[in-house]
Amino acid sequence: MNIEKENDCAAELCDVVQVHDDVVNALCEKMPNVETLDNIADLFKNFADLTRVKILYLLHEAELCVCDIAALLDMSQSAISHQLRVLKTARLVKNRRDGKTVFYSLSDDHIMTILTQGLEHVTE
Amino acid sequence: MNIEKENDCAAELCDVVQVHDDVVNALCEKMPNVETLDNIADLFKNFADLTRVKILYLLHEAELCVCDIAALLDMSQSAISHQLRVLKTARLVKNRRDGKTVFYSLSDDHIMTILTQGLEHVTE
DNA sequence: TAAACATATGAACAAGTATTCATATGAGGG
C-alpha cells in the first residue's frame, strides 16, 4: 500500500494496523497520481510568496508594466522582472510589448478564483 | 502610490506613466492590505510542497495516524511528523490521541476546496 | 548612430526549508 509505486497499494502499515485494509485500498484508488499532485504543489508555489501575491492582485485590477509594478511595490525593477518570469513560466501571467514597454496581465480568471479562496480562508 | 505604505498611494511611477492616475488610485484602494496578502501567501506555502499535498489528500479520505501516512508515502516517521506539525500550526489539520496512537484529520472542508481548485487548474 | 529608457538575465549571496539522525516523551502491556 504505497501510492509512490504507481498506486499499486502494497506498503505495510503499522503492526497495529490502525486502518482497515479495505479503507486503505480505497484510499490509493481515490488519490490522484503523484505527477498530478506534484503539479498541484508547483502551482501553489506561485502563490506562496508575498511579492508574487501582490503582483497577481495588482494585475487583477489592471494591465501593468514592469516599472509600474516595481514602483507600486517599492521594489527593484530586477526583482519584479525575475518574479514576473516565474509567473510567466507557470503561465499565470502573459505579456505584450508596446514599444519599449512590456505590459503584463493575468492569463485567465481561474487564477483569481484560487487567490480568492485563499483570501476567504484567512479572513474566516 | 505605494501599497506598502498603508495604502496611502503616493509612489511615483515610470516617467512615461503607462497607467493613468485614476486607475492607479483605484488600484490601491481595491488591494487587500499587506498583512492580509502576507497571510494568503503563508496559507499557500502549506500547499506548495508535494509531501504536504499528499498528506492532505490522504487525510481527506480518512483519519490516519502518523505511521500509516509514513508507510503510505514511503517516508520516515520523523519526516511525516515534522510536516504534520507544519500543517497543525497552520490549523489545516487537527489530531486526537487514542492510546499510543495519534490520529490526524483535516480541520475543515475549505482546505479541500482550495486543493480542488488547484487540481482543476493543473488538469485544465 | 548615439543616447536614453524599459526590460531581461546571469552570478552571487542570504534566507528559508525539507529531510535525516539521534534522542526524548508518552502510553500500554507484561
Added chain:
DNA sequence: CCCTCATATGAATACTTGTTCATATGTTTA
C-alpha cells in the same frame, strides 16, 4: 517497573529560492 511501540523534537545538512548587482538586450528618439 521495565520493555516496547507510536510520536515528537532538536540539531545538522542539503537543497531551494528571493533579492541584489552588474550587465545585456531591445526599442525609441534626437
